[in-house]
Every structure is written in C-alpha cells, then in structure tokens.
Amino acid sequence: MNEAKYNALLNIFSYSPYTLSSSPIYSASTLSRFLSSFDFNPMPQIQSLIHQLLAKLSSSHKAFLIADTTLLRKTGSKIEGVNKLYDPSSKRIVLAHRALVIILSVGNLRVSLHVELLRDVKPVDALIEALKRLLHSLKRLFPNLLFLCDAGLTCNRLLEFILSEEFDFVCAIGQGRVDKESKEKLRDLWFPRAEKVKLKGVDKHLYAYRVSDGSDKEGVKVSNKCLGKKRLEDFYRQRWSQAYKP
Missing domain, CATH: 1.10.287 (Helix Hairpins)
Structure with a gap:
C-alpha cells in the first residue's frame, strides 16, 4: 500500500x-x-506500529505471554466450522467456534498477538506453531518473558517445546499426574514449598506447586523455576488480572 x-x-x-x-x-x-x-x-502498518510500541517498553518490565482457548458462541447450526462444544462456564453444550488466543501482558498493557479459530487442528499443535513464530522477537524484546497457560493446554509436547526454547513458564497441570520418582500423584503431595518432580514423558525435572486458581480452590502448577509460593501465585494470577503488581 x-x-x-x-x-x-x-x-x-x-x-x-x-x-x-x-x-x-x-x-x-x-x-x-x-x-x-x-x-x-493495513496489516504491515499495524504490525509495524505494534512492534514500535513494544520496543519502547522497558525491558525491565516483567512480561507475560498468556495462552488460552475460548469459545465464540454462535446461534446458527449451519455456520461454517461451528460445533457443539462443552462450555465449562455454563456447564452445558453450546454451538460455538473454539479459538486459541495468545496475549502479551506488560505492566498495564495487554496486546493480542495471535487469534486463531481451531477447526482441524489440536489446540496444543496450533499453540506450538504460533509460539515458533512469536518467540524469537519476543525474547529479544523481553528478556524477562514468562509463559502462562492452564491445564487444558499443558501436555508433555508443550512442556518439552518450551523447555527446549529455554524460557520461563508457569503452567497449570492435571492433578492426576504422577511424580515418576516418588510414584505419588501431584495432588497428594503436601507442597509446603516448591516440590522437585519428574513427570513421565518430560526429560527435565520441574518444580511443582499447589496454589490458588483465583478462587477458593487450589490447583497444581509446574515451572522450570524454583520460586517462592506467593511469588508464583502472583505470576499465575496474571492470567486473569488487569495488571501485574510486584
């Protein structure tokens, strides 16, 4: 143009x-x-403006890369790609498209970097492909980048990928997962502090925590970093909070 x-x-x-x-x-x-x-x-100009904006942010800011899936509700059953999907918020089946969303959160700023309708691709496959395109620039701009996602996306392939990329993460994980060395389920561990665990199918040791999910319930989170429980909980809450407060 x-x-x-x-x-x-x-x-x-x-x-x-x-x-x-x-x-x-x-x-x-x-x-x-x-x-x-x-x-x-206009996309080249929009992308250029976003890049200029991100480049002006101080690299000392704690940056969070947040991945999640969401349902886009539809009313017509004949809309292309629409499916009957379970909506956990309403606890019922609805007509919707499933979308993958990746958001960069820095200070009070949130920027949607990737939105993709998921049809014939698994969410984790789409996420890994999107991360391959995004991570090189993001890690250069934000050395303190931290990746966050919930248990619905956290699987061995995703963990192996982000470990191979050598960037920090805090991910929720199914509580039925077992520590390969102790043979205990993660949900049964006491977790007075970070617990070093080895998951089947993941080459490196991780640190497991049981922290709040933003409600009265606690869930198991894993990270490549040994952090204080309160600090890790504050990081993970960035998934739904408006701004990170150190």
Whole structure:
C-alpha cells in the first residue's frame, strides 16, 4: 500500500464518527470504498506500529505471554466450522467456534498477538506453531518473558517445546499426574514449598506447586523455576488480572 493511501486512511480515522458523517471531505461511503479496495491491506502498518510500541517498553518490565482457548458462541447450526462444544462456564453444550488466543501482558498493557479459530487442528499443535513464530522477537524484546497457560493446554509436547526454547513458564497441570520418582500423584503431595518432580514423558525435572486458581480452590502448577509460593501465585494470577503488581 503506497504512502499517500496510508496517510489518507489516517486522515479519515482522525475524524470522529459524528464529524465523518457530515464532513464535506470524507463520508461513510468514502471510507467504505477505501476499505473495500482490492489492495487495501493495513496489516504491515499495524504490525509495524505494534512492534514500535513494544520496543519502547522497558525491558525491565516483567512480561507475560498468556495462552488460552475460548469459545465464540454462535446461534446458527449451519455456520461454517461451528460445533457443539462443552462450555465449562455454563456447564452445558453450546454451538460455538473454539479459538486459541495468545496475549502479551506488560505492566498495564495487554496486546493480542495471535487469534486463531481451531477447526482441524489440536489446540496444543496450533499453540506450538504460533509460539515458533512469536518467540524469537519476543525474547529479544523481553528478556524477562514468562509463559502462562492452564491445564487444558499443558501436555508433555508443550512442556518439552518450551523447555527446549529455554524460557520461563508457569503452567497449570492435571492433578492426576504422577511424580515418576516418588510414584505419588501431584495432588497428594503436601507442597509446603516448591516440590522437585519428574513427570513421565518430560526429560527435565520441574518444580511443582499447589496454589490458588483465583478462587477458593487450589490447583497444581509446574515451572522450570524454583520460586517462592506467593511469588508464583502472583505470576499465575496474571492470567486473569488487569495488571501485574510486584
């Protein structure tokens, strides 16, 4: 897209919706024609702006890369790709698309880096492929990057991948998982502090914790770092809090 056309787009959006509707220069139909132009593709400029924004953030900030799946509710059964899926929040089957979302959280800022509808691909496969594209730039911009995800995504393949990439993580994990060396289920361990465990199918030792899930219940989390229980709990709560508070 040439520079003149890009600047024209910025000029159009500099008007409020009310001004735009009555402007002698720009109108809603002008904007519609602009957006429907075959060569209109603002994504390179948007990505450039996001990169510039992230580059200006101090690398001393604690940065969190948060992965999750979510349901996009639909009402029509004939919509392409729609399925009957279980919604844990309402505890019933609903018509929806399942989406993978990856968010970067730095201070009070949250930026969606990846949104993908999941149809013929497993969520963890889509997540690993997305991380392969994102991690090189993110680790360069944010040396303190910490990856967070819930038990629905945490499997051996994901753990092996993020361990091979050598970046820090805190992930929830199924409480039925067993410590290969002690033969105990993780949910049965006492956890007065971080517990060093070895999971079947994962080459390296991890540290396991039992901490709050944002409710009265506790869940098992694993990390490659031996952190204080309170600090790890604060990190994991970043998945649903508005801002990290050190």
